Amino acid sequence: MTDTAFFCALSHEGVLAVRGPDAAKFLQGQLTCNLNYLSAERSSLGARCTPKGRMQSSFRILGEGDGYLLALARELLEGQQADLKKYAVFSKSAIGDESDRWARFGLAGGDTALVTLGLDLPQEPDRVARAGELLAVRLSDGRAELWAPAGQAESIRGRLAAQLSEAPLERWLLAQVRAGIGQVFGSTRELFIPQMINLQALGGVSFKKGCYTGQEIVARMQYLGKLKRRLHRLSLVDVGQTALPAPGVELFSPVHGSSVGEVVLAAPAEQGIELLAVLQEDAAADGRIYLGSPDGLPLTPLDLPYTLDADKEIQR
Numbered sequence: 372m373t374d375t376a377f378f379c380a381l382s383h384e385g386v387l388a389v390r391g392p393d394a395a396k397f398l399q400g401q402l403t404c405n406l407n408y409l410s411a412e413r414s415s416l417g418a419r420c421t422p423k424g425r426m427q428s429s430f431r432i433l434g435e436g437d438g439y440l441l442a443l444a445r446e447l448l449e450g451q452q453a454d455l456k457k458y459a460v461f462s463k464s465a466i467g468d469e470s471d472r473w474a475r476f477g478l479a480g481g482d483t484a485l486v487t488l489g490l491d492l493p494q495e496p497d498r499v500a501r502a503g504e505l506l507a508v509r510l511s512d513g514r515a516e517l518w519a520p521a522g523q524a525e526s527i528r529g530r531l532a533a534q535l536s537e538a539p540l541e542r543w544l545l546a547q548v549r550a551g552i553g554q555v556f557g558s559t560r561e562l563f564i565p566q567m568i569n570l571q572a573l574g575g576v577s578f579k580k581g582c583y584t585g586q587e588i589v590a591r592m593q594y595l596g597k598l599k600r601r602l603h604r605l606s607l608v609d610v611g612q613t614a615l616p617a618p619g620v621e622l623f624s625p626v627h628g629s630s631v632g633e634v635v636l637a638a639p640a641e642q643g644i645e646l647l648a649v650l651q652e653d654a655a656a657d658g659r660i661y662l663g664s665p666d667g668l669p670l671t672p673l674d675l676p677y678t679l680d681a682d683k684e685i686q687r
Contacts, residue, residue: 375480375536376478376479376480376481376535376536377478377479377480377481377535377536377537377538377542378476378477378478378479378481378484378517378531378532378535378536378537378538379476379477379537379538379539379540379542379543380474380475380476380477380528380540381442381475381476381477381516381540381543382445382540383444383445383540383544384442384443384444384445384475385442385443385444385445385448385468385470386440386441386442386448386468386469386470386472386473386475387430387440387441387443387448387451387452387455387466387467387468387469388435388438388439388440388441388465388466388467388468388469389438389439389441389455389459389464389465389466390436390437390438390439390464390465390467391437391438391462391463391464391465392437392463392464393462393463393464394437394438394439394464395439396462397458397459397462397464398432398439399580399581399583400582400583400584401419401455401458401583401584402417402418402419402432402583403417403418403419403420403565403570403575403576403577403583403585403586403589404416404417404418404432404574404575404576404577404580405577405579405580405687406432406439407580408577408687409432409433409434409439410434411434411499411501412498412499412500413497413498413499414431414432414433414434414497414498414499414508415431415432415433415497415574415575416429416430416431416432416497416552416570416573416574416575417429417430417431417432417441417570417575417576418430418555418565418570418575418576419451419584420564420565420583420584420585420588420589421561421584421585422584422585422588423585423588424564424565424585424587424588424589424592425561425562425563425564425585426555426560426561426562426563426564426565426568427447427450427451427454427555427560427561428441428443428444428447428451428555428560429443429553429554429555429565429568429570429575430442430443431443431508431516433499433506433508435506438464438465440469440473440518442475442516443555444554444555444556444557445470446556446557447555447556447557447560448468448470449468450560452466452467452468471521472520472521473518473519473520473521474518474519474520474521474523474524474527474528475516475517475518475519476516476517476519476527476528476531477514477515477516477517477543478514478515478516478517478531478535479513479514479542479543479546480535481515481517481531481534481535482515483534484530484531484534484535485500485507485515485517487530487534488502488505488507488517488527488530489502489503489505490502490505490507490517492507492508492509492515493509494509494513495509496509496510496511496574497509497511497574504519504520504523505517505518505519505523505527506518506519510550510552511550511552511573511677512546512549512550512552512676514543514546514550517531541638541639542638544636544637544638545638545639545640545645547636547638548604548636548637548638548645548646548647549604549645549676550676551569551573551602551604551647551675551676551677552573553567553568553569553570553602553635553636553647553649554568554635554636555568556618556619556636558617558618558619559618559619559633559635562619562633562649563600563635563649564585564588564589564592564598565589566589566592566593566598566601567598567600567601567602567649568602568635568647568649569601569602569675569677569679571593571684571687572677572678572679572680572684573677574687576589576593576684576687577687578590578593578684578685578686578687579685579686579687593681593684593685594685596681599651599652599653600632600649600650600651600652601649601650601652601655601679602635602647602648602649602675603632603647603648603649603650603655603672603675604645604646604647604672604673604674604675605645605646605647605648605660605670605671605672605673606640606642606643606644606645606646606670606671606673607643607644607645607646607662607668607669607670607671608642608643608671609642609643613644613668615637615638615639615644616634616637616644616646616662616663617634617637618633618634618635618636618637619633619634620633620634620662620663621633621634621663622634622648622650622654622660622661622662622663622670623660623661623662623663623664623665623667624651624654624657624659624660624661625657625659625665626651626653626654626657626659627651627653627654631650631651631654631660632648632649632650632651632654632660633648633649634646634647634648634662635647635648635649645673646670648660648670655672658672660672
């Protein structure tokens with residue numbers, strides 16, 4: 372496995388659409404990100420929380436037509452759609468599953484391929500480029516997402532394949548792990564608050580937008596500094612036939628007699644497995660972390676590609 376340019380289909384995520392005259396107002400009261408920062412040229416990460424600040428979903432959101440598109444784990448889409456519809460009863464908003472309308476590809480080192488499609492995508496994270504019905508979104512580590520109408524999927528795939536090698540989804544997820552971008556899946560629904568996966572460090576939480584569901588808890592954790600669990604990157608080396616740990620698998624440490632964290636996302640790497648996990652800070656500082664049980668395989672801490680800056684984070 373190398374770091375050369377590639378593309379892959381983002382089959383693990385679906386697309387939830389919120390459309391209508393009240394779409395922005397409605398979502399502003401539901402999501403952690405500030406929709407006032409979105410535009411035709413800018414997207415955002417974000418989350419939707421319970422009243423207790425626990426994430427029901429996390430996503431990439433961008434504007435399209437008369438509303439917004441949210442790309443999130445496919446297994447969360449049906450539940451989020453049904454739940455949002457309950458709150459949208461008195462709003463001029465329509466919520467629907469538009470997964471079948473879109474083909475989404477992930478590109479690493481694929482800017483030249485984007486240019487041949489008419490998409491001149493800026494390097495700044497979260498920026499969006501558009502060409503006809505095509506969309507491209509810049510990610511924080513330089514990778515890009517390409518969104519195309521489903522009817523163009525095979526044509527786009529062919530044009531990408533002429534310039535880039537096609538890779539399995541696991542390669543894209545490894546890049547996501549190395550970028551330190553956590554994500555909520557079905558097995559980790561309502562397990563984390565946004566700061567536990569460092570969402571506020573990636574622009575996915577606004578502390579100036581006002582009220583949204585779970586805002587009081589999220590803000591309190593940020594301003595009072597009482598968060599005891601955060602996202603960390605770790606590796607398993609020379610694991611042989613060890614199965615890839617699923618999101619939600621518990622981690623253990625001799626610092627405590629019980630679980631000290633959970634896997635957020637894991638992917639196969641050149642020398643084993645790399646993963647993101649939410650860990651208790653005292654256990655992370657100790658460094659002795661084991662997968663699945665107190666006598667499980669040992670995990671090695673790795674660096675994240677960004678630092679946390681609470682003063683900068685609260686300016687959004």
